[in-house]
Amino acid sequence: MTLSFTATVTDRDVEVSFDVADGETVALLGPNGAGKSTVLSVVAGLLRPDAGRVELAGRTLLSTGGYADQARVDVAPHRRRVALLAQEPLLFPHLTVLDNVAFGPRSAGVARAEARSRAQEWLDEVGIGELADRRPGQLSGGQAQRAAVARALAAEPDLLLLDEPMAALDVAVTPALRQTLRRVLAERTCVVVTHDVLDALLLADRVLVLEGGRVVEAGPTREVLTRPRSAFAARLAGLNLVVGAWHDGALVLDDGTTLAGLVAGESPVDGEPVVAVFRPTAVAVYRSAPHGSPRNVVPATVTQVEPLGDLVRVRAGDLNADVTAPAAAELELVPGVEVFFSVKATEVDVYPA
Amino acid sequence: MTLSFTATVTDRDVEVSFDVADGETVALLGPNGAGKSTVLSVVAGLLRPDAGRVELAGRTLLSTGGYADQARVDVAPHRRRVALLAQEPLLFPHLTVLDNVAFGPRSAGVARAEARSRAQEWLDEVGIGELADRRPGQLSGGQAQRAAVARALAAEPDLLLLDEPMAALDVAVTPALRQTLRRVLAERTCVVVTHDVLDALLLADRVLVLEGGRVVEAGPTREVLTRPRSAFAARLAGLNLVVGAWHDGALVLDDGTTLAGLVAGESPVDGEPVVAVFRPTAVAVYRSAPHGSPRNVVPATVTQVEPLGDLVRVRAGDLNADVTAPAAAELELVPGVEVFFSVKATEVDVYPA
Amino acid sequence: MGQTRAVGLPRWVVVPAALGALFVLLPLVAIVAQVDWSNFWGLITSESSRTALWLSLRTSTASTVVCVLIGVPMALVLARTSFPGQGVVRSVVLLPLVLPPVVGGLALLYTFGKRGLIGQSIEVVGTTVAFSTIAVVMAQVFVALPFLVVSLEGALRTGGERYEVVAASLGAGPTTVFLRVTLPLAMPGLVSGAVLAFARSLGEFGATVTFAGSKEGVTRTLPLEIYLQRETDPDAAIALALVLVVVAVLVIGLARQGRSAL
Amino acid sequence: MGQTRAVGLPRWVVVPAALGALFVLLPLVAIVAQVDWSNFWGLITSESSRTALWLSLRTSTASTVVCVLIGVPMALVLARTSFPGQGVVRSVVLLPLVLPPVVGGLALLYTFGKRGLIGQSIEVVGTTVAFSTIAVVMAQVFVALPFLVVSLEGALRTGGERYEVVAASLGAGPTTVFLRVTLPLAMPGLVSGAVLAFARSLGEFGATVTFAGSKEGVTRTLPLEIYLQRETDPDAAIALALVLVVVAVLVIGLARQGRSAL
Amino acid sequence: GGDDDDTTVTVYAAASLKKTFEQLASDFEADHDGVTVELVFGGSSDLVSQIQNGAEADVFASADTANMDKLTADDLQGQDPQDFATNTLQIAVPPDNPADVSSLQDLADPALDLVLCAPDVPCGAAAQGVAEAAGLTLDPDSEEQSVTDVLGKITSGQGDAGLVYVTDVLAAGDDVMGVEFPESADVVNTYPITTVEDSDESDLAQEFVELVLSDSGQKVLTDAGFGAP
């Protein structure tokens, strides 16, 4: 289910090219109007680019030709085995919520009863199982969004395209749905558009940052989010990521350092690989080891000090700490200095790797 | 422009009553399907409740009667002087973006040229001034949302109703638009629905938490967000808020303690009242004063220690610190203990009060 | 129950609307006033009237079905595809509207008649449509088809396309999209188009008399009977016209019950 | 330029659609084949033909304007309000569709004629409308009005209401909403309704001949001229019918140019 | 009616009189300076009902006595109607006469596609009359509303034979062929004419009626196939 994508849409000033490996989830990030939805429309076959080529699992879905060896191809949307969750929910107004979700399975030839029971499962999964018999017109904004997510997931396509799946959701349901998506997307090939760095981090293997219709940055999620190069990614990210194994309620690094944190979802079992994430702004820097509530104190050597807006980013190997300029001056932070990075366990999120 | 609202919508199981004072902004929080949009629809006159009474600035906008002294009243939406930004942008498809925004002023009788120039100003304000001549069909999701915000603001009504004004916006534009709204809403009477605690904090004077169609919590924003009682509000909030005056680049409390932080927007002038906000999870607790990058170290006496899920919330007067249970045990935190609360300046947001 | 409320109408529209309604209503009242009620029952239950009414109902129903069967695909092709000459095709489909029905009948005669364009080929198959009930249905389809196509094409254009796209991206093939999304969403347009087609078929006179002739029980529908009665017994003609009106009101009313949106 | 693509049509719809198009097209071809081309020019440019064509164009235009002026408010009231008896009103408005035009003409005569329901009151004002050009326009309005109302009501129902609500909440009064939101959004429906009304007016025969008579230059429109010619000179009738067809195609084509969405 | 500087005589005449009355009208205008003859043609019953409903007619020429009787029943005639022409039936067949029709008896052949006027309209009544006189029962495939409809079926070849008036066969020219039959004399249709009461131009109307009845008028009519009254 590898996706290979190249397209130019002249009147929207979009010129993008990227690949998605089999089973991989790629997050599309970027400011409003960057071209994220445009890319998804081209993949889904709803927008025909001026030039381009889209291949999925070896099948050519689109080719505007132009090269001697390429025929013009434009596979109809329903034959692409690509499901799109668009930015608007667009639930079919004449069908119940259940039938909306069952629409994909039904179209794939699944029997009515079976399709409905699958649909009900998906609805339960997104937390609106009890609204199955309503019409879309009787849902609140967030409920409609969840039904649309369930509908896209139920279609079980080769490639899943999600345009802001978490939009309009309340804070109480977001973490749960994120976990659901994380689980579902693990084995799927997927492109997800999001404005939330946590979505990118948890769902995506790789990140693509679009700006002004061009890819300005691409790479494995952790790399991009920890060492963003584009202006937009820097605004979102710069997160610290630490990989280790879970032992006795904490992450243990190879060198034996432990890192306590809050576990999202179920607690990992001992020995399971986990990843800890925390923001550089949450990291305090000390010249001598402090003693207090912060569980995590890591000795480190400053490798780089760089201004980041009105802050100073202090790098020590893979870890970043953002401190104010007066603090950096007072602690005389320059490369080579030995320091202690301290971060409260409450600021550290731990996820199964 | 006081709003007084009571309404029951039986089939949506909504039964809500509240007041908004002149010039006040009230945030409506609550899970999906709680009835937030329903309340706004009733105020705007788009939904007629089964029973209820809506008064704005002394005018009765709606009364379903029922009491001997009350006549049935139902003022038409366009006469209510209430503008609604709905959850969907719903820009008029046949008008340009500029004419969409100019629609409100034009309807109020403003001359064409004047209305357009005002519309252009609002578009510039929300950052899409260069898209004025486009049709709504040629905008991206976030651009359309911004145009809809501009259109609602341009209408200059007595009462402004905003349903998730920040939905679909990218991270780069959110802070700027939040500042714009903050400025605009300062003198306006407004009800804003949001899922983001920062919106509530910055925009609203008071907060109303809805759950299952009922008001489960209401009060001044700071109070609700710092000491939430409802389950939903607790999930969102529990923030620390400190009020003081701005001196030499830091907030100075009455007792002389200073608090450094990051200023959102323009820097306050010396002597200006400001408020600092930071999350309890960002607060580290020490038994002896630490020396390190954290600018802010405040001596405090623990007044209360209470479990909060898998954390422990340590209260010292108005300030909260959330620490893990092992940390609380190790530091022997019980009421009466003298401690130091430390929070990095990078974790503190400072706003003009 | 909470009620979504519509935006108020400008008050002034009521005046021209009422004038228009009056303009249509008054002539109907005048017809009712003309009816000779003492003989009314006898007139409308006469053998020939009943035969004509029954024929009219049968042929109109048949022609409505035919209109739906060929009109829905036509509307779909016009609304959802573009091909060179589409404008011309659309104009041609609308032409029976503008053609005086008698000319339409002549055109049918020149086409499907004994010596018509393809009449000979039909005759080879062993049947003539001439002077048969089939000819009546053909004449009715010819004049009623544009109504269905125009109504439905309008409905297809205003609604639906966004949902069709969603359906396709969920893996639904064109036929599934058509049956489960396009058609249900365009149903109000289809129903009103079918009602229009039925009504037009029911009232059809000129094309029928020219193409199918007028024989009791075979081709003499109610409008033909009315026209004929008018020569000798104007009272009977008025009475029958009233029957036609009542039938039409019933049909339109029933169609509205089935679907609220005509 | 990027192109949004439509969902494909089910292939099979092309077959019935083509059959339907053929069914309409063949008779038109047959008519063209019947035309006596050697005399064609002379026939259609004769004094009486030109007079009739000119009268037809004038009256059809006038009746289309009247239909728009009273039909738009009627459609609006039907689509956007609900009142007791609305179903009956809607049925009544549709009745001229089902009434054989001759009966419609009779009804008009019984209403506005000298001895009609309100004919006397009109006469007091000093004019008789029957048998004048005004009568032609009235007959055309009577038969064409339902087309406009039905098309427009459909368009008003499918689109728009959500946007009207938004407009009202931005402070726009009903008239502003109507002029700046409702009408522009329903424009495709209005245009197709107006084209239908014009076409129906252009082809109107039965009601006109009954209510307005057939006086050259005053009430004898092209369909009446065709009818009359047919009595004596069928070739001329066919030639004139072709003129009518050409005029209709031109009008429909022009309307489509103005608005892509008929 | 009429304009200030122009006098108009309005003549309501049966549609079958179109050619002849157009000729007569131009003759009349030639003799009367500044006078215009307005001709209104239609089915006789339509014309009567229009006059009854206030149409401003000065002269009415009917294709049968029945419709003229409706006018006189309402006392709308300006004078007693006078017969000015007669018409008899003829068999109309397509030019190649595919069914080889040569007599009235041939019409009784059930294999023949026969088209008649309905008994309710004058030409149908006449057809029934000749059939009865000849002792025949005719079983038509269609009973048309008017002569024109019968002719339409014959010219298009749809019908093999029909019964229409002599004048109609003549007017149709080469498109149909007429077959005379002796029994036609048994039923003669009469055309009456009269001035209309309350006519603004009763003198001119009277003069027009006189022109129709005059020798020159009668010549125009007989040229078109009408019989003398």
Ligand SMILES: Nc1ncnc2c1ncn2[C@@H]1O[C@H](COP(=O)(O)OP(=O)(O)OP(=O)(O)O)[C@@H](O)[C@H]1O
């Ligand atoms: N139908 C259209 N015609 C022309 N331009 C369009 C059209 N739709 C979008 N655009 C423009 O193309 C660019 C890319 O739009 P796109 O919808 O892909 O952005 P996006 O990255 O999805 O933004 P958002 O985060 O706001 O959804 C934008 O500048 C937008 O204004």
Ligand SMILES: Nc1ncnc2c1ncn2[C@@H]1O[C@H](COP(=O)(O)OP(=O)(O)OP(=O)(O)O)[C@@H](O)[C@H]1O
């Ligand atoms: N038209 C309707 N008919 C019946 N019930 C409705 C209708 N619209 C919404 N509801 C129901 O009423 C309740 C309140 O909906 P409302 O739209 O006010 O929620 P909300 O608080 O705005 O939620 P969200 O955050 O998802 O926008 C929900 O349970 C919803 O399912």
Ligand SMILES: [Mg+2]
């Ligand atoms: Mg987008």
Ligand SMILES: [Mg+2]
């Ligand atoms: Mg809502």
